Amino acid sequence: xxxxxxxxxxxxxxxxxxxxxxxxxxxxxxxxxxxxxxxxxxxxxxxxxxxxxxxxxxxxxxxxxxxxxxxxxxxxxxxxxxxxxxxxxxxxxxxxxxxxxxxxxxxxxxxxxxxxxxxxxxxxxxxxxxxxxxxxxxxxxxxxxxxxxxxxxxxxxxxxxxxxxxxxxxxxxxxxxxxxxxxxxxxxxxxxxxxxxxxxxxxxxxxxxxxxxxxxxxxxxxxxxxxxxxxxxxxxxxxxxxxxxxxxxxxxxxxxxxxxxxxxxxxxxxxxxxxxxxxxxxxxxxxxxxxxxxxxx
Numbered sequence: 001x002x003x004x005x006x007x008x009x010x011x012x013x014x015x016x017x018x019x020x021x022x023x024x025x026x027x028x029x030x031x032x033x034x035x036x037x038x039x040x041x042x043x044x045x046x047x048x049x050x051x052x053x054x055x056x057x058x059x060x061x062x063x064x065x066x067x068x069x070x071x072x073x074x075x076x077x078x079x080x081x082x083x084x085x086x087x088x089x090x091x092x093x094x095x096x097x098x099x100x101x102x103x104x105x106x107x108x109x110x111x112x113x114x115x116x117x118x119x120x121x122x123x124x125x126x127x128x129x130x131x132x133x134x135x136x137x138x139x140x141x142x143x144x145x146x147x148x149x150x151x152x153x154x155x156x157x158x159x160x161x162x163x164x165x166x167x168x169x170x171x172x173x174x175x176x177x178x179x180x181x182x183x184x185x186x187x188x189x190x191x192x193x194x195x196x197x198x199x200x201x202x203x204x205x206x207x208x209x210x211x212x213x214x215x216x217x218x219x220x221x222x223x224x225x226x227x228x229x230x231x232x233x234x235x236x237x238x239x240x241x242x243x244x245x246x247x248x249x250x251x252x253x254x255x256x257x258x259x260x261x262x263x264x265x266x267x268x269x270x271x272x273x274x275x276x277x278x279x280x281x282x283x284x285x286x287x288x289x290x291x292x293x294x295x296x297x
Contacts, residue, residue: 032073037220039153039176043233044077046070048097049224050232052180053078054173058151059087062109063171063180064098064224071101075108087150088113090157091138092182092224093168094122094197102136113146114138115159117167121197142169158214160184160207164191166198170211179215180222184208185242187226187234190282193289201250201290208243212236227279241277248274253290266291 032046044051048066051074060078065071075086089105091098091114099122102112114122119138126132140146146157154174162168164183171180183192184207193199215221217236226232249272256266266287272278 030073032070032077034074034077037176037178037222037233039173039178041153041173041176041178043222044070044074045229045232046073048101049092049095049183050180050222052171052173052178052222054150054153054155054176055082055084056151056153057084059084061088061090061150061153061155062086062105063090063222064092064182065089065101065105066097067100068104069101071104074101075104085110087111088148088155089136090114090155090169090171091118091122092171092180093165094118094125095165095183095192095194096125098182098224100134103134106136111140112136112138113140113142113148113157115157115167115169116141116143117165117198118169119167121165121167158211160210160214161203162198162200163204163207164199165194166200168207172215176220177216177218178220178222179211181211181224181239183224184211185221185223185234185239187223187228187231187238187242188277188279189225189227190278190280190286191225191245192282193285195289195292199289201246201253201286201293205243205246205250208239208246212239212243245272245275245278248272249286249290250294253287253294257291257295263288263291263295 034044036042040056041054047070049064052063054061086109089109089112119141126135142157144159148155156172156174157169159169168182168184221234223232252272267284269287
């Protein structure tokens with residue numbers, strides 16, 4: 001081989017190595033993020049609602065499941081970290097970006113849990129969409145509270161009443177003091193409201209007040225969604241901010257109705273007084289749901 005040809009090929013090889021080691025290239029990156037928070041509890045984010053997970057000496061627990069492809073990514077990742085069995089999959093509520101991935105756990109996880117209304121809602125949606133065969137339904141349901149122990153971690157579900165739907169639960173890893181709020185908190189992002197599944201603008205605020213009484217200043221919260229993807233984990237201040245959003249929303253719409261404004265008038269509103277850090281495209285969903293609920297009495 002000529003020296004010039006050798007140097008060319010050597011240079012190309014070096015460039016290839018540099019390329020492959022450069023993680024800034026999107027096509028070489030993992031499509032998801034997974035990280036530990038504390039006490040072997042962590043989060044997984046890719047597409048859909050945030051997932052929480054626990055790994056300890058007894059087994060693996062997962063809260064929410066995003067979509068099938070994303071759930072498969074999570075399962076594969078957790079299997080690299082532990083050879084323990086998947087003991088529980090817990091759903092915070094029924095929406096597809098939290099439960100469509102349940103099916104990926106079929107034959108893998110031992111038990112699936114959710115609030116009883118979440119199961120009803122998931123079933124109703126699946127039947128309406130003719131997607132019953134794509135479901136892994138909860139086989140364990142609860143009403144107000146429910147508690148299990150997996151290894152050295154106590155996990156407790158709390159139902160504070162209707163909010164985002166009528167089946168939202170917060171899941172507390174008690175020893176780690178980490179709570180998955182599900183979609184009861186959209187951190188600084190206009191929330192989705194689902195009246196067909198029993199959502200309540202008025203009681204959403206009450207549920208968040210109850211959460212503030214149940215948990216403490218050291219609790220770390222995992223939110224279903226956030227406007228800034230890096231802020232799906234937060235503190236009690238974020239719970240208070242979400243409550244303020246719901247209160248201000250209800251106050252605004254109530255005042256508009258008392259003033260004789262129509263629903264179209266309310267939907268034309270572009271900002272909620274007293275709320276200056278919520279972003280996104282969903283303000284009309286909040287305003288419309290609040291108008292329908294409050295005007296109905």
